[in-house]
Amino acid sequence: MNVPEPTLRRLPWYLSNLKLLKQRGAAHVSSTQISKDINIDASQIAKDLSFVNISGRTRVGYEVDTLIAALEDFLGFTALHKAFLFGVGSLGGALLRDSGLKHFGLEIVAAFDVKPSLVGTSIEGIPIFHTDELAQRMSQYHVPIGVLTVPIEIAQEITDKMVEGGIKAVWNFTPFRIRVPQDIVVQNTSLYAHLAVMFNRLSTIDRKP
Amino acid sequence: MNVPEPTLRRLPWYLSNLKLLKQRGAAHVSSTQISKDINIDASQIAKDLSFVNISGRTRVGYEVDTLIAALEDFLGFTALHKAFLFGVGSLGGALLRDSGLKHFGLEIVAAFDVKPSLVGTSIEGIPIFHTDELAQRMSQYHVPIGVLTVPIEIAQEITDKMVEGGIKAVWNFTPFRIRVPQDIVVQNTSLYAHLAVMFNRLSTIDRKP
Numbered sequence: 001m002n003v004p005e006p007t008l009r010r011l012p013w014y015l016s017n018l019k020l021l022k023q024r025g026a027a028h029v030s031s032t033q034i035s036k037d038i039n040i041d042a043s044q045i046a047k048d049l050s051f052v053n054i055s056g057r058t059r060v061g062y063e064v065d066t067l068i069a070a071l072e073d074f075l076g077f078t079a080l081h082k083a084f085l086f087g088v089g090s091l092g093g094a095l096l097r098d099s100g101l102k103h104f105g106l107e108i109v110a111a112f113d114v115k116p117s118l119v120g121t122s123i124e125g126i127p128i129f130h131t132d133e134l135a136q137r138m139s140q141y142h143v144p145i146g147v148l149t150v151p152i153e154i155a156q157e158i159t160d161k162m163v164e165g166g167i168k169a170v171w172n173f174t175p176f177r178i179r180v181p182q183d184i185v186v187q188n189t190s191l192y193a194h195l196a197v198m199f200n201r202l203s204t205i206d207r208k209p
Numbered sequence: 210m211n212v213p214e215p216t217l218r219r220l221p222w223y224l225s226n227l228k229l230l231k232q233r234g235a236a237h238v239s240s241t242q243i244s245k246d247i248n249i250d251a252s253q254i255a256k257d258l259s260f261v262n263i264s265g266r267t268r269v270g271y272e273v274d275t276l277i278a279a280l281e282d283f284l285g286f287t288a289l290h291k292a293f294l295f296g297v298g299s300l301g302g303a304l305l306r307d308s309g310l311k312h313f314g315l316e317i318v319a320a321f322d323v324k325p326s327l328v329g330t331s332i333e334g335i336p337i338f339h340t341d342e343l344a345q346r347m348s349q350y351h352v353p354i355g356v357l358t359v360p361i362e363i364a365q366e367i368t369d370k371m372v373e374g375g376i377k378a379v380w381n382f383t384p385f386r387i388r389v390p391q392d393i394v395v396q397n398t399s400l401y402a403h404l405a406v407m408f409n410r411l412s413t414i415d416r417k418p
Contacts, residue, residue: 002413005406012384012402016361020385023362038386076408077401094303104401105408144411152225153232169411171403175221176229177247183414187407189400192286192313193221194380197214198396199285199314202353202378204211205392 007048008075013038014045015071022064030061077105082143084167085111086158087150088118088128091173091191095147096123109141131158134165144168152176216257217284222247223254224280231273239270286314291352293376294320295367296359297327297337300382300400304356305332318350340367343374353377361385 017037021029031049035042054062054070072078085092085108095101096111112131113119119130129137146167150158155176162170169185172178175192226246230238240258244251263271263279281287294301294317304310305320321340322328328339338346355376359367364385371379378394381387384401 003409008406008409009399009402012399012405013386016384017386020361039388040386075405076412077405079408081408081411090307090309094307097306098299098303100299101400101404104404106404145407152229168414169407171407175225177222177226177249179248185407185410185414187403187410189398189403190218190221191310191398193218194396194398195310195313195315196221196284196286197217198354198378198380198394199288199290200212200217201394201396202290203285205377205394 003051007051010040010044010048011052011071011075013040014049015068015075018064018068018071022068026064028061029064029067033061075105077103079105080107081105081145082141083108083145083147083171084134084137084141084143084162085126085147085149086113086131086162087148088113088115088123089149089151092147092149093123095149095173096126099124106145108147109143110137112137131161134161138165142166145171147171147173148178149173212260216260219249219253219257220261220280220284222249223258224277224284227273227277227280231277235273237270238273238276242270284314286312288314289316290314290354291350292317292354292356292380293343293346293350293352293371294335294356294358295322295340295371296357297322297324297332298358298360301356301358302332304358304382305335308333315354317356318352319346321346340370343370347374355379357381357383357387359383 014034017034031042031045034045052070052074054067083106085096088111096108108126111126111128112134113128114131118128121128146162148155148159148170152174155174155178159170159178159180163180163184170180172186172188175190178186180186223243226243240251240254243254261279261283263276292315294305297320305317317335320335320337321343322337323340327337330337355371357364357368357379361383364383364387368379368387368389372389372393379389381395381397384399387395389395
């Protein structure tokens with residue numbers, strides 16, 4: 001089911017709120033309660049949760065444990081999705097060291113670069129191969145996801161290689177707008193675009209009297 | 210000027226495209242050319258660029274060098290914005306090691322945590338202080354931005370401390386929906402929400418015949 005992106009972006013908010021409520025000892029929760037905590041309309045929350053296959057009971061609400069498990073499963077955080085990372089620069093290396101991704105369902109099993117000083121080494125146990133070895137490693141690992149952290153000059157070229165190699169989804173951290181065939185998923189996460197938005201908002205409040 | 214967020218998110222795409230064109234030796238570029246490269250309507254590009262204080266000339270187009278400089282300046286990438294980072298866990302540590310942020314205008318000058326094994330140490334030359342020292346360090350550094358990479362249980366508490374300490378903008382990497390006073394800027398960058406969207410899209414194409 002193709003769930004609307006705004007819903008998919010809000011569901012992790014509910015999940016983290018539920019985890020917090022659980023820690024505080026709550027066994028049941030209503031969408032009204034979640035609404036108060038995170039400042040989103042209760043009707044919106046109920047609508048979003050209707051995509052997840054679980055229903056609340058009148059007056060009692062949702063069971064916290066059940067809803068947490070259902071959300072984690074629905075969001076894909078309980079299955080491990082294998083990924084290759086391309087470009088072991090500053091950000092790429094940082095992502096290889098971020099073990100948190102694994103808790104949310106992403107397991108980077110190998111990385112690729114062309115730098116002789118990197119190829120053949122590993123970071124946090126994740127081996128770094130030469131980009132030319134992609135086809136060979138693909139047949140070994142069968143990986144659906146590619147994390148793109150290369151310089152912009154080669155972002156498109158590496159994307160093309162990924163797709164040719166069988167990658168089905170590209171998590172694009174570069175500020176470059178990559179092009180892919182229609183059946184390939186692209187998720188753009190440009191930290192720099194987010195920085196630009198933040199800087200602009202900051203300069204706007206700075207100028208207020 | 211409060212520039213629309215979609216515009217602010219697209220401008221870095223144009224910037225990276227321009228840098229690429231420059232590398233390839235282009236001196237002038239039209240919005241039509243950029244449009245072909247990155248698959249966005251030329252009229253949309255011209256409209257977005259109208260926020261930046263620069264104009265193209267009929268037939269000749271924009272000067273590549275001038276437009277790059279104007280965009281970098283407009284997006285806030287040329288000024289260094291100082292930031293504190295809160296929570297030196299897996300992701301926090303990774304961000305401290307990502308020197309790329311500096312090239313886009315963000316300089317993390319200090320980090321805060323409560324772990325005795327971390328406090329007093331440093332990562333890439335960035336000192337790690339105890340969270341209790343925030344007020345003291347704030348008067349020393351005068352920092353407008355706080356990067357939030359703490360566990361969700363303390364996300365709101367640390368946010369409140371930041372705001373109390375004088376932070377004007379919070380870059381929130383947690384999946385928690387934090388609350389702030391109206392004049393505080395929040396930029397949410399939840400990698401996990403992006404993962405959820407990608408996983409869902411991936412499972413949808415997997416199920417296609």
